[in-house]
Amino acid sequence: MKLDFSPKDELFRQEIASWLASNLCGEFDVIRGRGGPGDQHMFIDERKAWEQKLYQGGWTCIGWPPEYGGRDASIEEQVIFNEEYARAQGPGRAGHIGETLVGPTLIAFGNQDQKDRYLPEILRGEAFWCQGYSEPGAGSDLANVKTGAQFDDATQQWFISGQKVWTSLARESDYCFVIARTDAKSVGHHGLGFFLVPIDQTGVTIRPIEQLTGTSEFNEVFFDDAQCSVEDIVGEPGDGWKVAMGLLGFERGISTLGQQMLFQNELDEIITLAKTNGSAKNPQIRQRIAEAHIGLRIMRFNSMRVLSSEGADGSLQKESMIYKLYWSSWHRNLGKLAMDVMGAESEVLKGGPYQLNRLQSMYLFSRADTIYGGTNQIQRNLIAERALGMPREPRG
């Protein structure tokens, strides 16, 4: 067991760090540190242009196999990339969903034609994706989706109807991957399909939802006979659940290491503030800042452990199941700590009507961390049942 990176890895670190230093500047100065959680809808054009810049440098999709344009970067290299990216205050990745969710899913479950059509434009930073899982009646109970897909033999098209909700970045995306019922009589996780749906069509209507931050990253997406070609179902009708769950499995440690550097930037900002406004003298605040530091360091070792012990087939140990619950709870506490360090100033905004500063926005938006991607309660159910082997929840 060891923590050190190899000399080769350190060279890689220098390579990405110096590339970022000479490219994340000039026209891209405005997006440094922007576009993170709670700020994802901001500077969208600049951040899309930045994705293309990254592609030119060979820095998109580095973990993908070379045949799809990736570098087959080792876990260590991906860790380093994410660390350096966040250290350089790289903007929130507009291409994140395509690179980390859609790409691996298509590589694992898609056919050659789908890979040929979709992977290159994700790689080049030209196509952006959003996730159409949740519905008004299907939140934690995702298998309860009601959106339907009907196949029309004449046009060789699927027609999709129903409603998705909480769809992040739908307005900024070109495609949405949607789980919908291919068998209208089915229930639960049977009879579902996984569809790649173009957003820009008359059958798709997007309505932004205003969040507690006053901003609107997520949306309602209405499908009214939205068209999806026969070529754009991943797997067979009925395979939707398998593909949908496979996709969630790709949402694992590596990209979260970049997220940890964002957390580090936030904690550093809180520490600087505490030193400047005198709250660093408050013994309770001192304890809480130290606790936050401990929690974040351990978060890093959690992911390094998970990444180091990942099976050759990408399978994870049961220990990895604590990850989401751990970081979401940590970040939620950090939000409260930020406000307490700001003290009375925490209430006062940068300007009207509702201009939040970064920490205020983080405080409010961190309440979402324990909800999306499986709420804390759902995470606890999963840990108890799948990692500890305790009895399953009764179902209604």
Added chain:
Amino acid sequence: MDFKFTDEQIMIRDTADAFLAETSTSAAVRQVMDSELGYDPQLWRRICDEMYWQGIHIPEAYGGLGLGYVELTATLEQMGRYLCCSPFYASVCLAANALLVAGTELQKLTYLPQITEGKTATLAHTSEAGDWSSSGVKVTYQKQGDSYCLNGTYRFVPDGHSADILMLAARDQDSHGLEGISLFVVPANTPGISREWLPTMDQTRRQGQLQINNLILHEGTVMGSAGEAWPQLEQILDLGRIAVAAEQLGGSQQCLDSTLAYISERVQFGRSIASYQSVKHKCADMMVKVEAARSAVYYAACVGDQFFNQTAGASELAEAASITKAYSSDSFFHNAGVGIQLHGGVGITAEYDIQLYFKRAKSTETFLGASDYHRERLAILLLDTQVTL
């Protein structure tokens, strides 16, 4: 980066697990719990002769196995899990470390082979106030020509009443804070040292009190640099903190495991209590705390290795020790407390082992500085430097 056990380390861990499952049973622990010595000398002999754990991280030149801190913590984790009662912690994780960090070559050659042969040893540095930092050393010495005369009282000394060899921290009688600290190594039967057992709430660990009365020590007993040994003392304590955190990790894991075993047998309202969501969620939280503690301990163990091979410095060691000790203490206490709650009435009985873990959690939390002490230590690092704007 390869942040997982090697096959050899897994073997070391599993061997420890198998040996302790057989030798450190609940009955065996309870048998030695009331004794003044606090451990079974025959079990200690077997550990030293058959397992050779006492030599794990001691270099081969001094009769050890020459393995690293990772191997040591892997073994400690299992000892903590089985509440193994032995002089291992004091002898190896305090005393042998003290020799490795601060001993002269001659002292290492004299004492380390004694430890690898099964002699017991410990480190004494705390007094009445229970201040675990190096600046809290209260026992004083007065330089008299070529020798030192020590006076004062040590409390809370692990196996202090029974260890064969003692490492003593004392301060120049006119010094304050971190100044004037010296370390000495002496056989415990040296005149001027009287010792007694301090009965403790956690009966799986022993503490002793040492009365030091005009103890005269010659130059050859001085470890490290006389009067300037606080950095070495701090390093020894940090290594000890990582080691105790590893034991806490094992204890924390056992609280979860034994609770799971109990609740899956127990039925109320016609169903297993393990099927209630509030019970499941508590167990999930316990697992989070164990696994996070595990990540912290393994990281600190790697830093321990880096410290010994001089790729990490004292400040990295200190940070790792405080992070790990604070988190593991909280994890263990949380899991022991929740463990009692989920046991219901039987959790309050002497019969069930969960109470032993609850007591061990508290005693190890206090030992070498509780969590708030370590958080404050980190806060100094994080907050007490000027902002450069």
